[in-house]
Amino acid sequence: MALVVQKYGGTSVGTVEKIRNVARRVAKTFDAGNDVVVIVSAMAGETNRLVALANDMCEFPSEREYDVLVAAGEQVTIALLSMSLLSMGYNAKSYLGSQIPIYTDNAHSRARIKNIDDKKIREDLKNGTILIVAGFQGVDDQGNVTTFGRGGSDTSAVAIAAALEADVCEIYTDVDGVYTTDPRMVPQASKIEKISYEEMLEMASLGAKVLQIRSVEFAKKYNVVIHVRSSFDDRTGTLVMKEDQEMETVLVSGIAYNKDEDKISIFGVPDQPGIAAQIFTPLGEAGITVDMIIQNVSRDGKTDMTFTVPKSDCKKALRFIEEVALKIGADGVSHDNSIAKISIIGVGMRSHAGIAQTMFETLSTEGINIEMISTSEIKVSCIIAAKYTELAVRVLHEAFGLDSRK
Amino acid sequence: MALVVQKYGGTSVGTVEKIRNVARRVAKTFDAGNDVVVIVSAMAGETNRLVALANDMCEFPSEREYDVLVAAGEQVTIALLSMSLLSMGYNAKSYLGSQIPIYTDNAHSRARIKNIDDKKIREDLKNGTILIVAGFQGVDDQGNVTTFGRGGSDTSAVAIAAALEADVCEIYTDVDGVYTTDPRMVPQASKIEKISYEEMLEMASLGAKVLQIRSVEFAKKYNVVIHVRSSFDDRTGTLVMKEDQEMETVLVSGIAYNKDEDKISIFGVPDQPGIAAQIFTPLGEAGITVDMIIQNVSRDGKTDMTFTVPKSDCKKALRFIEEVALKIGADGVSHDNSIAKISIIGVGMRSHAGIAQTMFETLSTEGINIEMISTSEIKVSCIIAAKYTELAVRVLHEAFGLDSRK
Numbered sequence: 172m173a174l175v176v177q178k179y180g181g182t183s184v185g186t187v188e189k190i191r192n193v194a195r196r197v198a199k200t201f202d203a204g205n206d207v208v209v210i211v212s213a214m215a216g217e218t219n220r221l222v223a224l225a226n227d228m229c230e231f232p233s234e235r236e237y238d239v240l241v242a243a244g245e246q247v248t249i250a251l252l253s254m255s256l257l258s259m260g261y262n263a264k265s266y267l268g269s270q271i272p273i274y275t276d277n278a279h280s281r282a283r284i285k286n287i288d289d290k291k292i293r294e295d296l297k298n299g300t301i302l303i304v305a306g307f308q309g310v311d312d313q314g315n316v317t318t319f320g321r322g323g324s325d326t327s328a329v330a331i332a333a334a335l336e337a338d339v340c341e342i343y344t345d346v347d348g349v350y351t352t353d354p355r356m357v358p359q360a361s362k363i364e365k366i367s368y369e370e371m372l373e374m375a376s377l378g379a380k381v382l383q384i385r386s387v388e389f390a391k392k393y394n395v396v397i398h399v400r401s402s403f404d405d406r407t408g409t410l411v412m413k414e415d416q417e418m419e420t421v422l423v424s425g426i427a428y429n430k431d432e433d434k435i436s437i438f439g440v441p442d443q444p445g446i447a448a449q450i451f452t453p454l455g456e457a458g459i460t461v462d463m464i465i466q467n468v469s470r471d472g473k474t475d476m477t478f479t480v481p482k483s484d485c486k487k488a489l490r491f492i493e494e495v496a497l498k499i500g501a502d503g504v505s506h507d508n509s510i511a512k513i514s515i516i517g518v519g520m521r522s523h524a525g526i527a528q529t530m531f532e533t534l535s536t537e538g539i540n541i542e543m544i545s546t547s548e549i550k551v552s553c554i555i556a557a558k559y560t561e562l563a564v565r566v567l568h569e570a571f572g573l574d575s576r577k
Numbered sequence: 578m579a580l581v582v583q584k585y586g587g588t589s590v591g592t593v594e595k596i597r598n599v600a601r602r603v604a605k606t607f608d609a610g611n612d613v614v615v616i617v618s619a620m621a622g623e624t625n626r627l628v629a630l631a632n633d634m635c636e637f638p639s640e641r642e643y644d645v646l647v648a649a650g651e652q653v654t655i656a657l658l659s660m661s662l663l664s665m666g667y668n669a670k671s672y673l674g675s676q677i678p679i680y681t682d683n684a685h686s687r688a689r690i691k692n693i694d695d696k697k698i699r700e701d702l703k704n705g706t707i708l709i710v711a712g713f714q715g716v717d718d719q720g721n722v723t724t725f726g727r728g729g730s731d732t733s734a735v736a737i738a739a740a741l742e743a744d745v746c747e748i749y750t751d752v753d754g755v756y757t758t759d760p761r762m763v764p765q766a767s768k769i770e771k772i773s774y775e776e777m778l779e780m781a782s783l784g785a786k787v788l789q790i791r792s793v794e795f796a797k798k799y800n801v802v803i804h805v806r807s808s809f810d811d812r813t814g815t816l817v818m819k820e821d822q823e824m825e826t827v828l829v830s831g832i833a834y835n836k837d838e839d840k841i842s843i844f845g846v847p848d849q850p851g852i853a854a855q856i857f858t859p860l861g862e863a864g865i866t867v868d869m870i871i872q873n874v875s876r877d878g879k880t881d882m883t884f885t886v887p888k889s890d891c892k893k894a895l896r897f898i899e900e901v902a903l904k905i906g907a908d909g910v911s912h913d914n915s916i917a918k919i920s921i922i923g924v925g926m927r928s929h930a931g932i933a934q935t936m937f938e939t940l941s942t943e944g945i946n947i948e949m950i951s952t953s954e955i956k957v958s959c960i961i962a963a964k965y966t967e968l969a970v971r972v973l974h975e976a977f978g979l980d981s982r983k
Contacts, residue, residue: 187633221653227593228657228666236663239671240656243649247627250646251634257642258635263644269675270720324790 173338174296175200178210178306178328182345183402184248185215191361193343193458194255197301201261206296208335210328211252213244234279236307238318239330241280242268245305245324253303262300266291268308268316273327275309276316282309282317284389286328287334304331324384329386333393340390340397342382347401348409349374349381351573352426357565359574364407367414368425373516373550387411414518422526423517423571426564430511430557432462433485434542436477437492438539439502442469449499450476453491459484463512463545463554473502479554482508510542512562514552515567527551533570539563579744580702581606584712584734588751589808590654591621599808600661602790604708605955607667608747609873612702614741614824616712616734617658619650627820644724647686648813651711659709672697674714674722679733681715681723688715688723690732692794693740710737728789735792739799746796746803749787753807754814755780755787757979758832763971765980769830773820776830779922779956793817798864820924828932829923829977832970836917836963838868839891840948842883843898845908848875855905856882859897865890869918869932869951869960879908883949885960888914916948917966920958933957939976945969 177197184190193211201207212218221241225232231238249265256263271291274280295302306324310319325342332340347362349371354360366374368391375384381399390397390411400408418424440446448467454461464478469523480488489506496504513534520526528550534541539562543554555563566573583603590596599617607613618624631638638646655671662669677697681688701708712730715723725732732939738746753768756778760766772780774797781790787805796803796817806814824830846852853872860867870884886894895912902910914952919940926932936957940947945968949960961969974980 187630224593224653224657225660228596228660231664233663236659236671237654239659240653240671243652243656246649246652247630247646250642250649251630253642253645254631254634254638257639258637264643267645267722302930316673430757 172204172206173343174206174208176208176210176328176332176335176340177343178324178336178341179212179343179346179402180211180324181215181218181338183343184211184252187251188327190248191252191255194252194259196402197252198259198261199291201301206290208296208302208304208331208337209252210304210324210331211248212306212324213241214248217244217247217276224448235315238279238316242305242308242316242318245307249303249305256303263303264295264300265303265305267305268327269310269314271304273309273330275311277311277313277315278316279315280318281320282311283335284309284319284330286453287330288512289334291329294334318387320383322386324430325383325386326389327395329389329395329397332395333389337395340395342397342399343402344381344399345403346381347404347406348399349411349425351453352564352568353428356428356561357568359568361573363409365410365412365418366420366424367518368411369414369549370418370516370518373514373547374425374427382411419458419519419522421517422519422523423515423573424519426567426571426573427516428564429483429509429513429514430558430560432479432510432512433482434477434479434507434554435485436475436490436505436507436512437474437496437501437503438505439473441475441500442472442474443470446499447476450492450495451478453495454480454488457487457491459488459491463543465543465545477491479510479512479543510554511555511563512552512554513560513563513567514550515571516550518549519550520549529570530567533566534563537562537566578610578612580612580614580741582614582616582734582738582741582743583749584730584744584747585618585749586730586751587618587624587810587815589749589898590617590658593657596654596657597661600658600665602808603662603667604660604667605642607707612696614702614708614710614737614743616710616730616737616924617651617654618712618730619647620654621652623650631856636869641721642721643959644685648711648714648722648724653711653950654713655709659846661746662707668704669709670701670706671709673711675716675720677710679715679736681717683717683719683721683723685721686724687726688717690715690736693736694876695740698737698741706744718761723779723789727787728792731789731792732795735795735799735803738801739795743801746801748803748805749808750805751807751809752787753810753812754805755831757830758970758974759834762834762967763974765974767979769815771818771821771824772826774817775955776824776922776924777817779920779953780831780833788817791804797959813838813839819962824981825849825925825928827923828925828929829979830925831922832875832973832977832979833920833922834966834970835916835920836966837888838885838916838918839888840883840913840916840960841891841894841898842881842911842913843902843907843909844881844911845879846877846882847906848880852905853882856898859901860886860894863893863897866898869949869958871949871951885916885918885949915958915963917963917965918958918960918970919969919973920956921977922956924955928956935976936973941968943968943972
């Protein structure tokens with residue numbers, strides 16, 4: 172007997188028939204003697220439909236009203252799932268974010284959870300009721316509806332699991348776990364049994380889109396064990412949890428890639444104090460996130476700077492940088508929109524030397540030029556030409572022994 | 578400067594473009610110096626879509642969850658209308674039933690309004706904010722979402738107008754007012770300028786589907802002036818209000834017809850005390866509403882009973898009646914599913930004699946046989962063969978001078 176929090180994403184509840192399947196799975200968990208709290212997303216396509224209505228209405232929809240609008244999506248799903256369970260003879264009850272309540276700050280469409288009132292949940296669980304809670308939404312101090320941004324239902328689930336000190340937070344998706352790399356690219360990719368929060372954060376931010384980053388941060392903070400698994404079969408998925416000794420014996424847990432960044436270089440920058448700030452402050456103020464930054468060794472009092480930005484912000488960034496280049500008397504600006512970032516991730520790196528070197532050698536053997544490098548305690552990232560993405564991921568996957576990993 | 582409550586139905590807010598039109602009309606009312614509270618229904622087709630999902634899910638959806646589901650429809654409209662007004666530069670704010678709150682009893686899908694907290698509304702109005710309130714929905718003492726049944730947004734609007742003591746409650750629909758009869762049937766039908774609550778109740782329950790009956794009852798109780806008008810033009814519509822002397826000078830205000838009933842007869846019923854109860858109690862217990870009842874004069878200790886029931890309940894009613902007929906030793910049962918009820922309505926009847934007679938003579942002149950008659954203080958209804966519906970309505974419309982009425 173345990174307290175299980177389950178979260179089902181949009182594709183898992185995409186049709187009435189699929190919601191019925193979810194109801195059966197929830198019932199099975201309940202019948203096994205568990206207390207069950209279920210968090211659901213909007214039916215697949217529904218959030219897009221609502222967002223399209225807002226965009227049809229006006230160019231810059233009010234954020235408060237946007238949240239009221241999109242929160243209607245989850246409302247439909249909780250009602251249908253509760254109906255299904257009730258018709259199967261179970262006690263079930265739906266809750267909107269505002270009914271629990273799940274209190275948040277008032278940052279509409281990217282609200283952060285401040286507090287979850289667990290009184291109603293605990294009472295219902297005591298009465299043998301299965302709770303169905305709308306993901307993605309909460310309510311601020313003034314009673315306004317708030318939402319958490321795309322993938323926010325993951326965060327709802329983890330936050331509720333944390334508040335209830337649940338034994339596990341099961342996140343059901345259309346994949347059966349976290350893989351050593353993208354299985355569509357590398358058929359030999361294998362499912363990871365256990366992965367640390369830190370590794371998962373690197374995997375997620377580097378382009379493995381299984382869990383909302385914020386939900387992993389939340390889980391890490393409150394030590395919630397997340398079980399990522401498929402809603403279409405019964406197999407065990409991937410546990411995202413606190414790092415343990417077993418994890419450290421693995422050198423590299425996964426290979427991630429990201430083709431959504433562009434590279435910008437600014438040449439012949441006068442090498443003097445404060446120059447980096449002059450270059451990057453305007454970007455930061457414009458809300459452009461700079462990822463990797465490299466500054467070359469100075470020659471003749473001049474240096475080159477290269478950095479990456481999200482593809483969608485590249486044009487905007489270039490406008491700022493060309494202005495700055497003129498002002499500081501740099502020699503010129505160039506950009507490259509066909510790059511990829513390849514990363515190897517693993518907590519094992521902390522205790523094993525030579526891992527970065529293996530990466531560089533492997534890429535070099537294939538004739539792949541490394542344009543930029545950045546490292547952290549548990550990852551190494553290289554920028555390469557986009558056309559080599561697949562090749563690089565495949566050879567690294569093999570080089571770090573992931574092809575055969577169970 | 579007045580306080581105006583406006584309600585827009587599903588067809589008036591059926592698309593983003595139509596919602597934009599509504600926003601313009603609301604803005605115009607506000608710009609004229611009025612305080613404005615707007616109540617909206619779900620976009621046309623949306624409630625049907627949600628109900629279909631519930632029916633796909635299970636045969637008897639939970640009433641609590643049904644309300645959570647369908648309430649999502651109005652939520653979408655209030656957000657879109659607020660967005661539109663805000664993008665036009667007006668202060669606007671959306672409210673769900675639970676946010677006002679509009680308190681109701683807990684009779685899901687047919688809840689009755691108990692109390693409306695007008696604090697937030699009055700504060701917002703003072704700040705020059707246009708309020709956009711979700712129709713059709715409220716919240717019970719326990720925080721559960723409740724809804725008011727089809728057409729419930731009319732009741733929301735009238736209830737809010739009553740709570741705020743608004744100067745007028747404008748109900749915008751796809752017709753431009755209440756007509757002397759169905760204009761699709763009688764092209765000479767004319768718009769009624771003013772009609773009393775009592776007449777409107779008879780018109781509505783007799784098949785003129787402009788306003789939810791309950792909203793008229795509510796308006797009558799709290800003396801709210803309703804202005805029924807079209808959202809597609811600026812013309813004055815019909816005022817539904819307290820009876821005044823002017824209304825009494827009109828003999829008949831309107832002709833209504835209803836083809837949604839069937840007639841059941843039970844012959845040779847032993848004429849003894851308690852027999853009517855024996856016949857009608859099982860129907861009442863089964864939730865079947867009996868409308869007109871006629872009992873023939875008794876002959877040889879036996880009598881015949883004839884009554885009408887909604888078409889959709891006829892089969893069920895027949896099963897009960899055939900059982901009862903056997904039990905009480907009646908001679909037989911028959912039914913007729915091609916009848917129509919034609920009614921003339923007018924508060925003028927109270928003070929003018931001979932109106933029923935004019936009706937009977939007019940029908941007889943056309944060779945239309947009257948099968949049943951029932952009367953109240955302000956209406957006379959006749960059951961005739963369905964095939965004569967149109968003819969009957971037309972000749973009565975002419976006979977009571979409605980063709981030429983302004």
